[in-house]
Amino acid sequence: MAKQLDYHTLREIFTRFQEMDPAPEGELEHVNAYTLVVAVALSAQATDAGVNKATRGLFAVADTPQKMLDLGIDAVTEHIKTIGLFRQKAKNVMKMSQILVEEFGGEVPNSRAALQSLPGVGRKTANVVLNMWWNYPAQAVDTHIYRVGNRTGIAPGKNVDVVERAIEDHIPADFQHHAHHWLILHGRYTCTARKPLCRTCIIRDLCPYEDKTE
The missing domain is CATH 1.10.340.30 (Hypothetical protein; domain 2)
Known part of the structure; x- marks a missing residue:
């Protein structure tokens, strides 16, 4: 488990997530x-x-x-x-x-x-x-967010409740709304469980996780 990242690093990470995908959406189809x-x-x-x-x-x-x-x-x-x-x-x-x-x-x-x-x-x-x-800034912590939060230090915690609180307490307020979508997508497509794509990760220089793909 990585240590909690500082505010300025978190702001830079989520600024990059936002620049890459300004309005992330969930992938479950629904009409209401x-x-x-x-x-x-x-x-x-x-x-x-x-x-x-x-x-x-x-x-x-x-x-x-x-x-x-x-x-x-x-x-x-x-x-x-x-x-x-x-x-x-x-x-x-x-x-x-x-x-x-x-x-x-x-x-x-x-x-x-x-x-x-x-x-x-x-x-x-x-x-x-x-x-x-x-549009409530609630943080739904799934396996992807739990993994990313602990690997990167974005939101470390021993269980999903602690990770949820870490997101709420540490991620800058202006990123709270989309935070869980950015983290889910990052975990699903980049910071994957078995073979994380560290070499192409947009926050590689800010992440303390040891590159397991080297």
Whole structure:
């Protein structure tokens, strides 16, 4: 685990991320807040590409909680059967949809506590929805962010909660909104788990990680 980088280094890192990609976006396909929360919940232990492939057909016929309930669990299960843990996830989607209809008037709530009360929605999922739909500077720490944060010293921590706090506490405020997207994309395409592309990394000169590709 690298030591926490200082403010000026962090500002330079995120300035470079911003120059390369001024408005990064999540890769999960969605059409509204409801389809976003479903997609993010389905993405646990699955790839975004795999989720997108499964949900294109699903969201074409069920893009609201009531439509999902009307579709029924058997049809939902069939649509998402290519995703890991699909049976439990289908149950969660149905329970989530029922709660949204009965307790929230069919609308997705915009508070972390309310979102986390929904089946299949943990803190990470709630933070993704808050960030992507309501532009709240919430930090959703996944395996990519955890790895990048610790390798680089951008946000070191022994668990995801500590890394999330490190991002909130140390990354300059004007970069907070897009921080988790920049870090996810950096981890997904450059600072990869097995063979990080250190030689072409735009923050190589600022990163203390030993180049494992040499």
